[in-house]
Amino acid sequence: MSGPPMIDGAFARWLAAQAGAALVGLRAEMGFSDAGALKAAGDKVSHDLIRTELAKWRPGDGVLSEEDEGSRLAWAAEVNSASVSRLTADRVWIIDPLDGTREFSEQGRVDWAVHVALWTRHASTPHGLVAGAVGLPAQHRVLGTDVPPAYPPMTPEAATMGGARQLRLAASRSRPPVFLTDLAEEVGAHLVPMGSAGAKIAAVITGEVDAYIHAGGQYEWDSAAPVAVATATGLHASRIDGSALRYNEADPRLPDLLVCRKDLASRLLAALHRHCG
Numbered sequence: 001m002s003g004p005p006m007i008d009g010a011f012a013r014w015l016a017a018q019a020g021a022a023l024v025g026l027r028a029e030m031g032f033s034d035a036g037a038l039k040a041a042g043d044k045v046s047h048d049l050i051r052t053e054l055a056k057w058r059p060g061d062g063v064l065s066e067e068d069e070g071s072r073l074a075w076a077a078e079v080n081s082a083s084v085s086r087l088t089a090d091r092v093w094i095i096d097p098l099d100g101t102r103e104f105s106e107q108g109r110v111d112w113a114v115h116v117a118l119w120t121r122h123a124s125t126p127h128g129l130v131a132g133a134v135g136l137p138a139q140h141r142v143l144g145t146d147v148p149p150a151y152p153p154m155t156p157e158a159a160t161m162g163g164a165r166q167l168r169l170a171a172s173r174s175r176p177p178v179f180l181t182d183l184a185e186e187v188g189a190h191l192v193p194m195g196s197a198g199a200k201i202a203a204v205i206t207g208e209v210d211a212y213i214h215a216g217g218q219y220e221w222d223s224a225a226p227v228a229v230a231t232a233t234g235l236h237a238s239r240i241d242g243s244a245l246r247y248n249e250a251d252p253r254l255p256d257l258l259v260c261r262k263d264l265a266s267r268l269l270a271a272l273h274r275h276c277g
C-alpha cells in the first residue's frame with residue numbers, strides 16, 4: 001500500500017502540499033466576492049484535511065493547531081492543563097492550516113501559507129522543532145527541512161548597512177509593530193509590507209528581504225514551521241530580546257520574533273533593544 005512519506009520532514013512537506021492544493025481549489029471554486037466566507041472555508045478545509053491525515057498517519061502524536069479549541073485554550077483558567085494531551089506528548093505537530101487568512105481572501109495575493117511543524121520533547125535545540133514545511137501554494141513552492149534551502153546570499157551593500165542598497169525589513173501589512181518605522185530609519189532599512197508570518201520568513205530564507213521583525217502578538221503556530229525551516233537553513237531566529245523561541249508551551253502565545261541572516265542579528269538586536277528594550 002502506498003502512502004505518504006514515512007520520514008517526518010518529507011511527510012510535513014507532503015501534508016503542506018496536500019492542504020495547499022485544496023486551498024488553491026477552494027479559491028478557484030468560491031471566487032473572491034465574499035471574503036468572509038472564503039476565509040472561513042479556507043481555515044476549515046485545510047484544518048480538516050491536516051487533522052484527518054495526522055490522525056491516519058501519525059495517530060500517536062499530539063497536535064497544536066490554530067483552529068483547534070482544545071489545544072488553543074491550554075493556558076486558560078477553565079482548562080485543566082493535565083487534560084491537554086500535547087503537554088505530556090513526546091511528539092507534537094504544530095500547525096497553522098492557513099497563515100495569512102486575510103491575504104488568502106484577496107484576489108491576486110500570493111502571501112499566504114500552510115504551516116506544518118513537528119516539535120519533540122528530546123530535541124537538541126531550544127525550540128524543539130525537528131521538522132517542518134511551509135507551503136506557499138500561490139507561489140508554487142514548499143520550503144521544508146527535508147531539503148533545506150541554501151543560505152541566502154549576502155551582498156556587500158547589505159553587509160555594510162547604509163551602503164548602496166538599503167536593508168529590506170519584512171513587516172506585517174496590517175499590524176506592524178509601532179516602533180518599526182523609527183527602527184528602520186535608524187538602521188537604514190526600508191519596510192516591505194507583506195501578509196503571513198510564513199510568507200515573510202520564506203522571503204528571508206530566499207533572500208528577497210534581509211529580515212522579519214514582529215512584535216505585539218502572535219501564537220506558536222504562526223512561526224513554528226517557518227522557524228524550523230529558517231534554522232535548518234542556518235538563519236538566526238529568536239525573540240526580539242535575543243532569547244530562544246520555545247514551542248509547545250502551555251501558553252501558546254509567542255508575541256514577537258526576529259528572523260534574519262546571522263551577520264545582521266547582533267545589529268538588529270541592539271536596535272531592537274534601543275527601540276523596545
Ligand SMILES: Nc1ncnc2c1ncn2[C@@H]1O[C@H](COP(=O)(O)O)[C@@H](OP(=O)(O)O)[C@H]1O
Nearest residue numbers: 098099100101172175195196197216217218222
Ligand atoms: N498582534 C497580533 N496578535 C495576534 N496575532 C497576530 C498579531 N499580529 C499578527 N498576528 C498573526 O500572525 C499571522 C501573520 O500576521 P500578518 O499577516 O499581519 O503578518 C496572522 O496569522 P493568521 O493569518 O493565521 O491568523 C495573524 O493573525
Ligand SMILES: [Mg+2]
Nearest residue numbers: 096099100222
Ligand atoms: Mg497564522
